[in-house]
Amino acid sequence: xxxxxxxxxxxxxxxxxxxxxxxxxxxxxxxxxxxxxxxxxxxxxxxxxxxxxxxxxxxxxxxxxxxxxxxxxxxxxxxxxxxxxxxxxxxxxxxxxxxxxxxxxxxxxxxxxxxxxxxxxxxxxxxxxxxxxxxxxxxxxxxxxxxxxxxxxxxxxxxxxxxxxxxxxxxxxxxxxxxxxxxxxxxxxxxxxxxxxxxxxxxxxxxxxxxxxxxxxxxxxxxxxxxxxxxxxxxxxxxxxxxxxxxxxxxxxxxxxxxxxxxxxxxxxxxxxxxxxxxxxxxxxxxxxxxxxxxxxxxxxxxxxxxxxxxxxxxxxxxxxxxxxxxxxxxxxxxxxxxxx
Ligand code: UFG
Numbered sequence: 454x455x456x457x458x459x460x461x462x463x464x465x466x467x468x469x470x471x472x473x474x475x476x477x478x479x480x481x482x483x484x485x486x487x488x489x490x491x492x493x494x495x496x497x498x499x500x501x502x503x504x505x506x507x508x509x510x511x512x513x514x515x516x517x518x519x520x521x522x523x524x525x526x527x528x529x530x531x532x533x534x535x536x537x538x539x540x541x542x543x544x545x546x547x548x549x550x551x552x553x554x555x556x557x558x559x560x561x562x563x564x565x566x567x568x569x570x571x572x573x574x575x576x577x578x579x580x581x582x583x584x585x586x587x588x589x590x591x592x593x594x595x596x597x598x599x600x601x602x603x604x605x606x607x608x609x610x611x612x613x614x615x616x617x618x619x620x621x622x623x624x625x626x627x628x629x630x631x632x633x634x635x636x637x638x639x640x641x642x643x644x645x646x647x648x649x650x651x652x653x654x655x656x657x658x659x660x661x662x663x664x665x666x667x668x669x670x671x672x673x674x675x676x677x678x679x680x681x682x683x684x685x686x687x688x689x690x691x692x693x694x695x696x697x698x699x700x701x702x703x704x705x706x707x708x709x710x711x712x713x714x715x716x717x718x719x720x721x722x723x724x725x726x727x728x729x730x731x732x733x734x735x736x737x738x739x740x741x742x743x744x745x746x747x748x749x750x751x752x753x754x755x756x757x758x759x760x761x762x763x764x765x766x767x768x769x770x771x772x773x774x775x776x777x778x779x780x781x782x783x784x785x786x787x788x789x790x791x792x793x794x
Contacts, residue, residue: 454481455479455480455481456480456481456530456531456707457480457481457482457483457508457527457528457529457530457531458475458480458481458482458483458529458530458531458532458533458703459482459483459485459523459524459527459529459531459532459533460472460475460482460483460484460485460533460535461485461486461514461532461533461534461535461536461558461562462485462486462491462514462534462535462536462537463482463483463484463485463486463507463509463535464484464486464488464491464492464493464495464496464509465486465490465491465535465536466491466636466646466647466648466692467535467577467633467636467692467695467696468484468486468491468533468535468536469491469495469498469499469645470640470645470692470693470695470696471533471535471695471696471699471700472484472499472503472507473499473502473503473640473645473696474693474696474697474699474700475699475700475703476503476507477503477700478700478704480531480700480703481508482507482508483507483508483509483510483523483527483529484496484499484507484508484509484510485509485510485512485514485520485523485536486509486511486512486536487511487512487513487514488511490538490650491648492648495645495648496509498644498645499644499645501642501644502640502642502644502645508527510523514534514536514558514561514562515553515554515557515558515561516561517561517564517565520561520562520565521565521568524565524568524569524572529569529572530572530573530707531572531573531574531575531703531706531707532562532566532572532573532574532575533575533577533699533702533703534558534559534562534574534575534576534577535577536558537554537555537558537559537577537608538550538551538554538555538605538608539605540605540654541581541603541605541606541654541752542603542654543605544603544604544605544606544608545603545604548604551604551605551607551608552604552607552608555605555608555609555612556608556611556612556615559576559612559615559616560615562574563615563616563619566626567619567623567626570623570625570626571625573627573628573629573703573706573707573709574616574626574627574628574629574706575628575629575630575631575699575702575703575706576612576613576616576628576629576630576631577631577633578609578612578613578630578631578632578633578716579606579609579632579633580592580632580633580634580635580688580718580720580757580759581601581602581603581605581606581609581610582598582599582601582606582609582610582613582632583596583598583599583632583757584598584599584600584601584602584606584754585599585754585755585757586754586756586757587599590686590724590756590757590758591722591724591758591759591760592718592757592758592759592760593718593759593760593762593763594632594716594717594718594760594763598610602752603752612630613630613716616628616630616714617714619714620712620713620714623712624711624712625711625712626712626714627706627707627709627711627712627713628706628712628713628714628715629702629705629706629713629714629715629716629717630714630715630716630717631698631699631702631717631719632716632717632718632719632759633690633695633719633720634687634688634689634690634718634719634720634721634757634758634759635655635656635687635688635689635690635720636689636690636691636692636695637657637689637690637691637692637776637779637780637783638657638691638692638693638774638778638779638780638781638782638783638786639692639782639783639785639786640692640693640782640786641693641782641785643782643785643786643788643789644789645786646692646782646783646786646787646789646790647692647783647786648790652668656687656727656730657689657730657734657779657780657783658783658787659671660730660731660734660742660780660783661734661783661784661786661787662787663742663743663744664734664738664740664742664784664787665787665788665791665793669743670743670744670745671731671742671743671744671745672744672745672746672747673727673728673731673744673745673746673747674727674747674748674749674750674753675746675747675748675749675750675753676746678749678755678756679755680726680755680756681726681729682726682728682729683728684726684727684728685726685727685753685754685755685756686724686725686726686755686756686757686758687724687725687727687757687758688720688721688722688723688724688725688757688758688759689721689725689730689776689779690719690720690721690772690779691772691774691775691778691779691782693774694721694772694773694774695719697770698717698719698764698768698770701768701769701770702717702768704768705767705768715767717763717764717767717768718759718760718761718763718764719759719761719764719770720758720759720761720772721758721759721761721772721775722758722759722760722761722772723758723775724756724757724758725776729776730776730780731744733776733777733780734780734784736777737777737780737781737784738780738781738784
């Protein structure tokens, strides 16, 4: 019988792609979501890709009693915890919203895990925990963490700390924090992808919405940074590669006899500037994008990309898609939801 993996936030951007990849690898995902930041129509779309309706439950991840019931009802064998708020700017305006949901949600899941210590756990962390790298721009898992620049960042930083502390108290638990770099793209079917609520903060959704005519132009924040072309550099990872990394993480944790709290970077290992991403979008999709330069955005990291050696040695995982795949799939997705030919 297929192992059931509880995917909190399974209707969201990374969650929905992970659900699809779990099915492809023989797992039986159980989607947990309350759709506050996602759309239930994603279930139909996942169904179209995987060929059956996935198990799904409507639940607030902070509702520990209900989580306990779900664990029992479905005999959960693994947990991937995505459900959390993720808008950096909003977290500055409304920090308590972030602390109450992201931290309480994590603690609620971990409380249930404590009662089910054989169940492996994967946490969605972020490269935001590194802040601005002081030396090398390529960061590995031993690079010192820095003070987060937003309450959102603190929830990831603290999330890893909470998991680490729990591991000290019970070293039989098998847990992994995946530090994502910048996810982009969509499933190649264009049936699932990112659905930003309101005006997107992230670069690629803003690019695709500008190309679709929703915004007049993209504003590139800053042009005189000390980088290859004056714009900030990030490690853009295709969301399907990222989803596959989660499956490898669950595979790995299930194979272990002993407990652990592993921390693993999930990126491509390659830095790409904002301008390079814009040009890749234009070239790959054969179109011109209207863009201009504006002031720097406060709190932006100048340059960071992942060292991905540990993901490869520990999980046997490597990204197989590049930014051209990402910008192509993101545009295909944007066109499909806007009915653009
Ligand atoms: N950018 C623009 N114009 C825009 C949007 C973004 O120039 O309209 C630039 C940003 O200034 C930055 C780059 O594009 O240089 C990437 O910005 P994103 O907002 O897409 O991504 P960030 O790297 O700022 O943030 C992402 C995630 C966060 C996470 C952070 C960790 O969105 O959740 O990485 O560094 F915390």
